[in-house]
Amino acid sequence: MADHSHDNSHGHPENPIKYYIGVFTLLLVMTGLTVFVAQYDLEKHWGPLNAIVALSIAVIKAMAVIMIFMHVRWSSRLTQLIVVSAAFWLLIMLSFTISDYFTRGGWPIGLGKY
Numbered sequence: 001m002a003d004h005s006h007d008n009s010h011g012h013p014e015n016p017i018k019y020y021i022g023v024f025t026l027l028l029v030m031t032g033l034t035v036f037v038a039q040y041d042l043e044k045h046w047g048p049l050n051a052i053v054a055l056s057i058a059v060i061k062a063m064a065v066i067m068i069f070m071h072v073r074w075s076s077r078l079t080q081l082i083v084v085s086a087a088f089w090l091l092i093m094l095s096f097t098i099s100d101y102f103t104r105g106g107w108p109i110g111l112g113k114y
Contacts, residue, residue: 019068020068020069022068023064023065023068023069026060026061026064027061027064027065030057030060030061031061033057034054034057037050037053037054037057038054066083
C-alpha cells in the first residue's frame with residue numbers, strides 16, 4: 001500500500017522549545033538591562049555613551065529575534081546572504097546620515113538640553 005502520511009514541516013526544521021525560551025529570557029534580561037542603564041547618566045563619562053549602550057542592546061535583541069524567530073539561522077545560504085546584505089546596506093545609509101549630520105553647521109548650542 002502507498003504511504004499517505006503528510007509531512008507538514010515544509011522544509012523547515014523543528015526548533016526545540018529551548019531556543020524560544022532562551023531568546024525570551026535574553027529579551028527579558030536585555031530589557032531589564034536597558035531600564036537599569038537608563039537610570040544612570042553615562043554622558044558625564046563620555047558624551048555619546050548613552051546612545052552607544054542603548055543601540056548595542058537593541059542590536060543584540062534584534063539579532064536574537066532575526067536569527068531564531070525569523071528562522072534565519074536554519075535558512076538557506078541565499079536567505080542569510082540577503083539578511084547580511086540588508087544589514088550592510090543599513091550601515092551604509094546610517095553612515096551617510098551621520099556624515100550629513102556632522103558636516104552641517106549652524107546647529108543650536110544646547111540642542112536637546114533642557
